Amino acid sequence: MGATGTTVETTVEIATGTGWVTICPYDRLTPGRGVAALIEGEQVAVFRTRAGELYALGNRDPFSGAYVMSRGIVGRRGEVPIVTSPMYQQAFDLRTGECLDEPTTPDGTPAALPTWRVRVRS
Amino acid sequence: MTDAQQTHVVLVGHGMVGQRFLEALTEAEPRPPGLRITVLAEEPRRAYDRVHLTSWFSGTTAEELSLCGDGFAAEHGIDIRLGDPVETIDRAARTVTTGAGHTVGYDTLVLATGSYPFVPPVPGHDTPGCFVYRTIEDLEAIKAAADRARIGVVVGGGLLGLEAAGALTAMGLDTHVVEFAPRLMALQIDDGGGRVLRRKIQDLGVTVHTGAGTRAIVDRAGRVAGMVLSDGTELAADLVVFSAGVRPRDQLARAAGLAVGERGGIVVDEYCRTADPHVLAIGECALAVDGRVYGLVAPGYAMAEVAARQLVAGPPDPDRTFTGADLSTSLKLLGVDVAGFGDAHGVAEDCVEVLYSNPQAGVYKKLVIGADGRLLGGVLVGDADAYAQLRPLTGGPLPVPPEQLVLPTAAGPRVRLALPDTAVVCSCHGVAKGTIRAAVTEHDVVDVPGVKRRTKAGTGCGGCVKLIGGIVTEELAAAGIETRRGLCEHFARYTRAELYEIVRVKGIGGFARLIDEHGSAEGPDADGCEVCKPAVGSILASLSGGHILDGEQAALQDTNDHFLANLQRNGSYSVVPRIPGGEVTPEGLITIGEIARDFGLYTKITGGQRIDMFGATVDQLPSIWQRLVAAGFESGHAYGKALRTVKSCVGQTWCRYGVQDSVALAIELELRYRGLRSPHKLKSAVSGCTRECAEAQSKDFGVIATAEGWNLYVGGNGGTTPRHAELLASDLDHDTLIRTIDRFLMFYIRTADRLERTASWLTRIEGGLDHVRAVVMDDALGICADLDELMGRHVETYEDEWAATLADPERVRRFVSFANAPGVPDPTVRFTPEREQIKPVLFERLEVRGR
Incomplete structure (x- = not known):
């Protein structure tokens, strides 16, 4: 997380337990939006901010259970970069995965999203 | 009820004044011990708001008009008996006897029997088709008769008469008002005011006859067919409403030997007492010490307070009397x-x-x-x-x-x-400005509803609500409390309407420039949030056109706009093709059916007369639309804050009652405004006659056919707070109708807040509907040329979003479930059969590890 891409012909990669997996060319990511990726059967949401930073979080929205986080709106709340769930609009800290609106889901589980390491490789 | 410990108060009549009396009685603290209250009423309903009776025609229900909630009687231990009028009073025995034969004793009897409508005793006045205008039952009868009537005559050009005329006009009747006096509203206004009022009323299509008496009602085959005026003129009419004043209902008191005035009204003193110390009279049935009978609610409320006061506070209080109003x-x-x-x-x-x-x-x-x-x-x-x-x-x-x-x-x-603190702002409840100020400064009230709860001000006729709002704002400002009005933290200084103006005037084409030049944050790369991004996306789409998924705009759209479909609970999407006016060919239906079948989609008919197909995954959307577009369908914008549908009834072409072709107009409107992005969704409907089968009065803009043209209603919606639309203009010809809707929509888009439907916009903006009417019909702000041009540009530049998306491989490329595995469907979106279709499978808990 927190890498910056500048040059063309670069790719976005996410760390698995055993190495780095290529997701897509950096330029395929729209500033201010996310995409979903399938990594060893798990769903990861990868975001690019307006300033060019990359973040990767779990794609599952803990409030609805649906795998939709990559389709949320990316923005800022104060200094915190956030993504807002497209389902019920809770905001999550892109850096930590922590939910800024509610600490737990209605069934009592923590509302944080898992985070993944992400980088740009030229 | 001779028990020395008990005082039994019997109230006769449960109207507005009677209810106010009960409230004043039960609000007293401490409640007098042994106070027992019984209400005996003739009407079948508990007290309701007769001041706003006419709003029943525009959809306010009897429940909403009610002034006495279900719990009121139980909470205060009041025995309310409806539908059984008191017929006699025995003052010697201190009992009353009802029509059903019940005899009830009293210690104090309070007469609040109100008044009855005066019907001039002309020949034929009781012919079927003649009505009065007093109770909800009267209105129900008028409405039923209006369905079969073409021409209505209202006898009486006072307040109620004009309200009745308005109601008849709204129901599509040719309406006449016949007033005996030389001007309308003779009691309240003078000749000059009467002339201006007459002109305005006539502009609305009502024919006014002043200085005209009623000589006879014409009876043909046992029904009203017309009336003869005092000068011999004959008016055709299918329905006559008498609204020629009221007379106090004083018969009970008269029969019991109590004094009544020469022209009616139970004689009372300044404490509302009759000559019998055990009998009081309040409201419209009483003749006050100044020799007048008051037919307004505010004096009636004042009398109710005076009467209640002496029952709970012992001897009469010389400071609390009613001597006139x-x-x-x-x-x-x-x-x-x-x-x-x-x-x-x-x-x-x-x-x-x-x-x-x-x-x-x-x-x-x-x-x-x-x-x-x-x-x-x-x-x-x-x-x-x-x-x-x-x-x-x-x-x-x-x-x-x-x-x-x-x-x-x-x-x-x-x-x-500047009003002094002693100035009475709410005359219905006698609340002074100082009391309202104190509510804000001492009791933390911050809005009009708060003032209403705390002081009752504004809960009577409602005429002072605007003034109360002004006082509250002034006091909050004086206390340094600023009402926060910016869109969000990123545009703290601007409302949506102001951002719209900035984008329009400066010709801004993207979010980055807007936030860099006008956002609250300093420095480069400022970003917005889930509030301002879609709002600005909508403004840009309204003003600049262009595809909503292109360039910077792509990042502004929420998921529905981003995938041009509606997100459902399991992460799948639904698809709604446009079916303008709800008209669809058998071929079209078959195509939709085949597509739904081939992609395994769940289908349901929507409330907006279209077909919704559920259960599509992101990667299926382009293939589904490929086939829909090939069959001639376009995006229905069910996903957007944009025009949804223009519903219609079948109209004149088929319907025996239709007076205009509602389907053709609905299709025209839907095609004209399709794709128009707005602060919130826009719904519309067109009805082909006054029966209103398309429910146009529940829409943001609704059109109802009349014999002469079209009536345009605006500001209606369903949802959490349903609201009936209000009449913006009547009997418009086709071109004027379209031009008026164009301007109304553009003015709304220009000035509304984010996610503000037309209903709340109309309630919020200063001047309300009248202001909007002045702007769009009389060009009061001189902006109509701008509004017309903006709509012209919208109509000209419209293109189907889905066809445009499919034509561009770059745009299609985003419709994949996984960026690193295009073509792989999302395995978590799964379905199970139900009633021969599919439904989503709920999620099992699946832990995802982070690394």
Whole structure:
């Protein structure tokens, strides 16, 4: 997380337990939006901010259970970069995965999203 | 009820004044021990708001009009018996006997029997088709008869008569008003005001006959067929409503030997007592010490308070008496402001009148000034904004020269008068300005509903609500509390409407430039949030056109707009093709059916007369639309804050009752406004006759056919807070209708807040519907040319979003479930059969590890 891409012909990669997996060319990511990726059967949401930073979080929205986080709106709340769930609009800290609106889901589980390491490789 | 410990109060009649009496009685603290209350009422309903009775025609239900909730009687231990009128009073035995034969004893009897409508005893006055205008039951009967009627005549051009005329007009009847006096609303306003009012009422399509009496009702085959006026003129009519004043219902008291006035009314003293110390009378049935019977609610409430006071507080309090009230009234009749207050007719000796009259603009304002310079009264027609400030000042000196108060705003600055704390703002409940200020400064009230709860001000006729709002804002500002109005933290200084103006005037084409130049944050790369991004996306789409997924705009759209489909609970999407006006060919239906079958989608008919197909995954959307577009379908924008559908009934072409082709108009409107992005979704409907099968009055803009053209209603919606649309204009021809809707929509898009439906927008903006009417019909702001041009550009540049998406491989490329595995469907979106279709499988808990 927190890498910056500048040059063309670069790719976005996410760390698995055993190495780095290529997701897509950096330029395929729209500033201010996310995409979903399938990594060893798990769903990861990868975001690019307006300033060019990359973040990767779990794609599952803990409030609805649906795998939709990559389709949320990316923005800022104060200094915190956030993504807002497209389902019920809770905001999550892109850096930590922590939910800024509610600490737990209605069934009592923590509302944080898992985070993944992400980088740009030229 | 001779138990010495008990006092049994029996109230006869449960109208507005009776209910106020009960409230005053039960609010007293401490509650007198042993107080027992029984209500005996003739009407089948508990007390309801008769002041706003006419709103029943525009959809306010009897429940909403009710003033006495279900719990009220139980909470206060009151025995309310409805539908059984008291028929006799035995004062010696202190009992009353009802029509059903029940005899009830009393210690104190309070008569609040109200009044009955006066029906002139002309030949034929009781012919079927003749009605009065007093109770909800009367209105139900009028409405039923109006369905079969074409022409309605209202006898009486007073307040209620004009309201009745408005209701008949709204139901599509040709309406006449017949008034005996030489002018309309003879009691409240003068000749000059009457002339302006008459002109305005006639502009609305009502034919007014003044100085005309009713000689006879024409009876043909046992039904009303017309009426003969005093000068011999014959009017055709299918329905007659008598609204020629009311008479006090004093028969009970009269029969019991109590004194009544020469022209009716139970004689009471300043404590509302009759000659019998055990019998009181309040409201419209009572003749006050000043020799008048008051037919307004505010004096009735004052009497109720006086009567209740002496029952709970022992001996009569010389400070709490009722010796008379003024007849000040301010109301909106058929959309026309009318107010009369104080000495409206200028009868005081040596008084002078300062007046401004502009019949062209429909404005008449007159102030009556005493020889000593004090304000004595006035008449305001067409613009009664000043009423709320002027009435409390009546009787005192004017703080500014009177001409400043009557001249139109354009001729000079609008004067704001500082009201003294003692000025009574709400005359229904006698609440002074100081009390309202105190609610804000001492009890943390921050809005009008809060003031209503705390002080009751504004809960009577509602005429003072605007003034209360002003006082609250003023007090909050004085206390340094600023009402936060910015869109969000990123645009803290601007409302949506202001951002719209900035984008429009500066020709801004993207979010980055807008936030860099006008956002709150300093420095480069500022970003927005889930509030401002879609709002700005919508503004950009409204103004600049272009595809909503192109360039910077892509990042602004929420997931529905981003995938041009509606997100459902399991992460799948639904698809709604446009079916303009709800008209679809059998071929079209078959195509939709085949597509749904081939992609395994769940289908359901929507409320907007279209077909919704559920269960599509992101990667299926382009393939589904490929086939829909090939079959001639376009995006239905079910996903967007945009025009949804224009519903229609089948109209004149097929329907036996239709008077216009509602389907053709609905299709035309839907095609004209399709794709129009707005602050919130827009819904519309067109009905082909007054039966209103398309439910146009529940839409943001709804059109109902009349024999002469189209009536346009605006500001309706369903949802959490349903609201009926209000009549913006009547009998418009086709071109005027389209032009008016164009402007209405563009004005709304230009000035509304984010996610503000037309209904709340109309309630919020200053001047409300009247202001909107002035802007879009009379070009009061001089912006109609702009609005027309914007809509022209929208119509010209419209293109189907889905066809445009499919034509561009770059745009199609985003429709994949996984960026690193295009073509792999999302395995978590799964379905199970139900009623021969699919439904989503709920999620099992699946832990995802982070690394």
